[in-house]
Amino acid sequence: MRLRVHHRTEYRYPEPVSDSVNELRLYPPDTRWQKRQYAFVSVLPASRLRHYEDLNQNRTHWFEIARPHQRLVIESRAEVVTRQKVNFSAFPYGFHHDDLPRCRFREECYPFLQESAYVERTPEIWRRALDIRGGSTDVFQTSYAIMEHIYREFRYQSGATTVATRAGEVIEKRTGVCQDFAHAMVAFCRAIGIPARYVSGYFFDATRDHHLRGSEASHAWVEVYLESFGWIGLDPTNNKVVDETYLVVATGRDYREVAPVAGTYYGAGGSLMEVSVSVRRLPDGPVNGGEKDVRDLPGETVAVGKEQEPSVVSIQSVQ
Amino acid sequence: MFQFYQKESFFDEMFVGEDESVFPHYQGLRERLGRLDDAEISEKQRRVDTSFLEQGVTFTVYGDDRGTERIFPFDLIPRIIPDTEWRTIEQGLTQRIIALNLFLHDIYHDERIIKEGIVPEEVVKSAAHYRPEMRGVDVPKDIYIHICGTDLIRDAEGRYLVLEDNGRCPSGVSYLLENREAMKRAFPRLYRDYGVRPVDHYPELLLKTLRHLSPRPGQAPVCVLLTPGVYNSAYFEHTFLARKMGIEIVEGRDLIVLDGFVYMRTTRGLVQVDVIYRRLDDDFLDPVVFRDDSMLGVPGIMDAYLKGNVALANAVGTGVADDKVTYAYVPEMIRFYLDQDPILENVPTYLAWRDEDRQYMLENFPKLVVKAANESGGYGMLMGPTSTAAEREDFAAKIRQTPRNFIAQPVVSLSRHPTICGDNRIEGRHVDLRPFILYGEDIEIIPGGLTRVALRKGSLVVNSSQGGGSKDTWVLYH
Numbered sequence: 001m002r003l004r005v006h007h008r009t010e011y012r013y014p015e016p017v018s019d020s021v022n023e024l025r026l027y028p029p030d031t032r033w034q035k036r037q038y039a040f041v042s043v044l045p046a047s048r049l050r051h052y053e054d055l056n057q058n059r060t061h062w063f064e065i066a067r068p069h070q071r072l073v074i075e076s077r078a079e080v081v082t083r084q085k086v087n088f089s090a091f092p093y094g095f096h097h098d099d100l101p102r103c104r105f106r107e108e109c110y111p112f113l114q115e116s117a118y119v120e121r122t123p124e125i126w127r128r129a130l131d132i133r134g135g136s137t138d139v140f141q142t143s144y145a146i147m148e149h150i151y152r153e154f155r156y157q158s159g160a161t162t163v164a165t166r167a168g169e170v171i172e173k174r175t176g177v178c179q180d181f182a183h184a185m186v187a188f189c190r191a192i193g194i195p196a197r198y199v200s201g202y203f204f205d206a207t208r209d210h211h212l213r214g215s216e217a218s219h220a221w222v223e224v225y226l227e228s229f230g231w232i233g234l235d236p237t238n239n240k241v242v243d244e245t246y247l248v249v250a251t252g253r254d255y256r257e258v259a260p261v262a263g264t265y266y267g268a269g270g271s272l273m274e275v276s277v278s279v280r281r282l283p284d285g286p287v288n289g290g291e292k293d294v295r296d297l298p299g300e301t302v303a304v305g306k307e308q309e310p311s312v313v314s315i316q317s318v319q
Numbered sequence: 320m321f322q323f324y325q326k327e328s329f330f331d332e333m334f335v336g337e338d339e340s341v342f343p344h345y346q347g348l349r350e351r352l353g354r355l356d357d358a359e360i361s362e363k364q365r366r367v368d369t370s371f372l373e374q375g376v377t378f379t380v381y382g383d384d385r386g387t388e389r390i391f392p393f394d395l396i397p398r399i400i401p402d403t404e405w406r407t408i409e410q411g412l413t414q415r416i417i418a419l420n421l422f423l424h425d426i427y428h429d430e431r432i433i434k435e436g437i438v439p440e441e442v443v444k445s446a447a448h449y450r451p452e453m454r455g456v457d458v459p460k461d462i463y464i465h466i467c468g469t470d471l472i473r474d475a476e477g478r479y480l481v482l483e484d485n486g487r488c489p490s491g492v493s494y495l496l497e498n499r500e501a502m503k504r505a506f507p508r509l510y511r512d513y514g515v516r517p518v519d520h521y522p523e524l525l526l527k528t529l530r531h532l533s534p535r536p537g538q539a540p541v542c543v544l545l546t547p548g549v550y551n552s553a554y555f556e557h558t559f560l561a562r563k564m565g566i567e568i569v570e571g572r573d574l575i576v577l578d579g580f581v582y583m584r585t586t587r588g589l590v591q592v593d594v595i596y597r598r599l600d601d602d603f604l605d606p607v608v609f610r611d612d613s614m615l616g617v618p619g620i621m622d623a624y625l626k627g628n629v630a631l632a633n634a635v636g637t638g639v640a641d642d643k644v645t646y647a648y649v650p651e652m653i654r655f656y657l658d659q660d661p662i663l664e665n666v667p668t669y670l671a672w673r674d675e676d677r678q679y680m681l682e683n684f685p686k687l688v689v690k691a692a693n694e695s696g697g698y699g700m701l702m703g704p705t706s707t708a709a710e711r712e713d714f715a716a717k718i719r720q721t722p723r724n725f726i727a728q729p730v731v732s733l734s735r736h737p738t739i740c741g742d743n744r745i746e747g748r749h750v751d752l753r754p755f756i757l758y759g760e761d762i763e764i765i766p767g768g769l770t771r772v773a774l775r776k777g778s779l780v781v782n783s784s785q786g787g788g789s790k791d792t793w794v795l796y797h
Contacts, residue, residue, distance in 0.1 A: 006761060038410040040657055042417050044461050046425035048435060049658040061658060067429050073461065077413070077762070278761075283796070 001244045002037075002081050002282040005202050007218060009074045009261055010274045016068035017267025025200070025250040026076035026260050027051070027059040033085045034247060039078035045069050056257060058250040074261055079282070084244040085232070091241070092229040095139045099227060100193045109195040109225055116253035118198075119167045119187045128171065129188040139194055143224045143234055144241075146188045150181050151239035156213055163255070178214040178221070178237040179255055185222045185236045186254065195225035199233060200258040201249040204279045212238045217277050218260055223251065247279075321349075321737065321745055330477045330734040331747060332398060344401045344795060351509045352396070357743045360395065364739065367393055367501045375555060376497050391494055392788030394738045397502060398750060398770040399513075405794045408471065408479055408754065409764050411663030414653060416467050416756050419486060419640045421656040423463035427453045427636060437655050438648045442672070445723050446645060447693040448487070448638020450601060452608060456625055458634045459532045465632040466525070466596075467756040468492075471663070471768075473734035480666050480731070482751065483646055486637040488598045491769040492521060492755050493556035494789055496563075498769075502791040514796040516766035521755070522563035525596075528759030529564075532630035533593040541590060543567045543583060545574070545597040547615045557598050571599075576619030581629045594630045595620075601635050643692040643726045644670055666731055671722040680718065680727045684711045687727040688779075689718070702779065704730055733779055736790070738772055749773045751781050752792065767792035 007026060024043075030036045041061050043049060051061045065072070086092070103109045115121050132149045136142045153174055160175040167187035170180040182198050189196035199221050205212045214220070214237050221235040221242060231251075233242025250258035326334050333345045341349050355363075371390045400408075425432050426443050433440045443449060468489025470482040499518055503510050526542065533540030546557040548570050561568035567583065574592065575582050582589035597604065603613040605621040623629045639645055647668040650661045669676040669687070680687060684703045691699035701714045718725045735747035754768030770790040771781035781787040 037406065038413065038662070040414055040417055040659070042421055042657060044421070044424060045429055045431075046421040046656055047429075047431055048655050051658050065429075077417075079410075 001204065002079065003202070003204055003245075003247055004079045004280045004282055005077065005247065006276075006278045007076045007202075007260070008276050011072040012272045012274075013070050013072075013265075013267060014270050015268045016070050017265045017271075018066060018068045020065045020069070020072065020263060020265035022063060022072075022074075022261060022263030024061040024063075024074060024076075024261055025054075025058050025258055026074070027061065028078050028080050028201070028247060028249050029057070029059065031248070033083045035081045035083075037079040037081060039076065039080075041074075041076045043075075044071075044073040054257075056250070056252045058252070058258065078247075080247050082244045082247055086241055086243065088241070088243070091140060091144075092226050092232060093138050093140050095226045095228060096137050097139060097142070097193070098137070100139065103195060103225065103227060104193070111253055112195040112197045112225065113190050113193065114253075115190075117166075117256040118183050118254035119190065121187070121191055122168060125168065125171060125187050126191040129191040132188065133192060139224070139226055140232070142192070143189060143194060143196075143232075146185055147222075147234045147236045148239055150184055150188075150236040154181060154184070154236075156181075156237065167254075178219055181236040182220040182222050183254060185234070189222070189224055197223050197231070197251050198254045198258060199223050199248055199251050200255075200260065202247045202277065202279050203235075204245045204247075204281055206245050206281070212240075214238065217275050218249070219246075220255070221246070321352075324737065324745055325747065326735075327747065328475070329732050329747065329749075330473055330475050332473075332734055332736040332750065334737075342401075344399050347509070347513060348397065348399065351506065360739065360743050363395055363505045367395065367505055370501065370504070371497070374497070376494070392774060393498060393501060394772055394774075394788055394790045395502075395505060396737050396739060396745070397791040397793050398736055398752075399793045399795065400767065401795050402797050404479075405766060407662065411479070411481075411661070412469055412754060412756050412764055413762050414657065414659070414662050415469065415481070415484070415649065416464060416758055416762060418649065418653040418656050419467070419484060420461075420463050420758065422645075422652045423634070423637060423640055424461060425656075426639060427456065432652065432655055435655070437651050438645075441723075442644050442648070443639060446639045446642040448601060448636065448642065450636035450638075452621065452625075453634075453636040457627075459534060459627070459630040462532070462758050463634040463637050464640065465528050465532070465634075465758050467758070468753045468768075469756065471752045471754065472666070472731060475732050477734065479663055479752075481646075481649070481663050482666055483643065484640060484649070485753075486640040487600060487633060488553075489753070489755065490553040490556050490598075491753055491771075491789075493559040495755070495765075495767070495769040495792070496521060496559075498789060498791040513793060515793040516796060518765045518767060521765045522560060524757050524759075524763050524765070525560065526564040526566070528757045528763075529566075529594045529596055529630075529632055531759040532632060534627055534630060535593055538593075540593040541583070542594040542596065543569045543574075543592055545569055545571070545595050545599055545617075547599050547603065551598070553598065560596075566596075571613075571615045571617045574617045574620070576617060576623050579623050579626045579628055581617070581620060581623045592629060594632065596632050601638060604631075604635065638693075641693075643668075643690055644672060644723065647726065666728045669727040671718045671725040671727070676727075677718065677722055680725075681715055684714070686729060688730055689714055689725055689727045692724045692726055700780070702730075730779070733773075733781075736770075736772065738774070738788075738790075740774075740776075746776070748776075749779050749781065750790070766794035 026041050027039050047063045049061050049063050054060045133142045155175045157175050158177050161180050167183040170176045170184045186196040203219050223231040223233050252258040333341050432438050464486040468485040471479050472482050529542045530540045544561040581592045583592050602610045603615045605616050606613045607618050608621040653661045671677040687703040689701040733749040736750045737745045738748040740746045750772045752768050757763045770792045771787045773781045774788045
């Protein structure tokens with residue numbers, strides 16, 4: 001599926017701020033399942049961008065703006081062709097819980113079994129995870145059950161949590177948005193030894209009535225590790241195994257490692273953030289007959305989401 | 320038909336090798352043309368020409384006494400671009416227009432690119448179209464170049480290179496749209512079966528781009544097209560676009576500024592204007608701020624613009640990005656602002672402004688094309704290989720006098736495309752390509768662009784004012 005994404009984040013500050021230093025994780029990687037046609041990240045006020053690959057191999061751009069400014073606009077545009085990783089008529093069953101200890105100390109799994117900034121390991125979470133697992137001996141089946149449990153038992157509601165809410169609180173309240181659902185699922189999985197990581201990205205809502213949740217902004221879901229298959233994506237917000245409508249931007253232990261925009265500035269708090277994401281589907285291959293216009297396929301999703309809580313940590317001005 | 324075709328040493332858009340084999344995307348066209356005889360070609364050409372003339376698809380040549388209205392010569396053989404090739408062009412142009420807009424924002428605000436030593440301050444500040452009035456001004460939606468026409472050429476290896484960016488008032492899009500209509504009539508079945516991506520939504524996209532800028536969100540924006548008037552060479556295009564978009568076409572005298580707002584005089588009183596698609600250079604826009612002898616502009620319009628009460632497309636001050644010296648720095652801008660390598664490369668450029676480059680220019684005239692930095696439309700140019708000694712003397716003197724105003728590029732052997740010439744013989748003629756980029760809420764590039772062809776044998780100058788013609792450009796779905 002050929003997807004074109006435009007992600008725009010705008011911050012407005014009530015008073016001029018200065019010395020803004022930011023890191024951006026907005027650049028979709030090139031993998032076997034998604035081929036980047038192009039991707040551009042840009043910043044206003046115009047400033048020099050540089051990049052490095054972080055520990056999770058996410059391309060991370062960074063920039064500094066020393067001069068006072070009252071507005072910061074960060075845009076990324078990308079066109080990516082995605083392929084389905086999972087065969088939907090043969091799910092990757094066959095990896096057993098008994099085999100999990102084998103993976104524990106592998107480099108690609110170890111970090112994703114530990115506690116992290118948003119994900120605690122508590123006896124309560126462990127107990128709940130065991131209950132959800134029930135008698136399952138298969139890792140994929142258990143993971144699927146956890147996803148389904150969150151989808152059915154948790155209430156999707158924006159405003160009930162903030163960007164700082166940790167998994168434990170989400171599990172207790174059973175309420176949140178995609179970020180919280182993903183954290184909860186990561187916590188459950190890790191509690192019973194399934195390596196799980198947090199994924200940020202976009203997805204294209206191909207349903208006729210756009211009933212799926214999370215397509216209005218950047219989305220978050222989870223990947224769990226299956227020995228013979230690799231990482232498999234599960235979306236607890238929509239109870240879906242990740243297919244070609246999903247586009248990965250960054251992966252990490254939790255939100256902290258993949259936040260699309262993170263940084264600091266000097267100045268008063270109380271900034272206003274406005275995010276808009278549009279994911280458009282483009283015609284993928286040859287289309288016969290020149291007259292038919294396929295520019296606008298049905299199902300373009302454009303929306304603006306307002307969040308009160310910016311992910312930029314502000315440092316109160318020193319008088 | 321192609322029996323006398325001479326490919327010579329140039330890159331040919333249609334023919335692959337020395338024999339008569341063509342690129343796969345030209346196969347169908349070749350077969351169709353092969354079934355035509357001379358009489359049929361003449362008949363098709365005559366019909367197309369007549370329809371252009373009757374519809375008034377014409378342009379004006381300055382400084383020519385033989386009747387100023389002419390039709391833009393149209394060639395029946397379309398230029399065809401396969402999907403994969405087009406995607407690369409599209410990406411390269413998207414990258415470029417983002418970088419140019421960041422550059423314009425930067426030089427009118429923080430000047431990071433100057434302070435970090437990437438682009439010399441003199442280059443920016445001495446550009447004829449640098450507008451100090453725009454310093455510190457936030458333009459609507461932070462977009463400077465909303466409509467850009469970037470000229471691409473192909474070199475001897477067939478690589479696409481950027482020749483120049485037209486970020487002020489690029490023209491030619493109406494010919495592109497009319498050429499398509501003509502082709503549909505001339506070859507209805509061939510067109511239908513070829514899988515050509517449509518272009519006729521351009522006016523719709525342009526209007527969307529303009530409406531995006533409206534300073535009064537929530538209300539239906541009033542957009543107008545501001546033309547210099549009937550004597551402008553592109554007047555046909557102005558009326559064409561206004562009609563297609565369904566907006567008013569106005570001259571300076573139709574607009575009035577009251578209390579910082581722009582109004583249009585209508586038979587039912589004054590109507591507030593939100594967005595002006597101006598086809599008028601900065602210089603003539605406002606006699607109060609710029610040239611005081613301008614009879615074409617609107618006094619006080621800059622005041623309304625700076626107050627944010629009206630949007631202009633393109634923004635004021637974009638001419639810096641048009642400047643041919645700035646052009647040489649675009650690859651550096653892309654690296655600076657976007658942290659990437661350019662997808663489309665520039666033609667190598669010598670700047671008379673740099674001592675060593677100037678020396679090289681003065682010594683190597685016959686190998687170079689010398690261009691004035693701030694001219695467009697093929698005026699103020701020296702074609703080294705065909706120049707006379709007197710012309711070279713003249714240019715050398717000018718370059719020494721004002722080095723900032725001149726650049727030089729090696730003569731790129733532009734790609735050639737089969738073109739119908741006198742007596743229905745098909746010969747290779749040099750072509751370029753001007754795609755049109757729209758930067759509004761999204762960046763949109765209509766598939767293809769205007770392919771211009773130098774009709775004079777051996778000529779490398781494709782400008783309509785210098786004896787160029789045009790072709791329809793087909794971007795395929797596959």
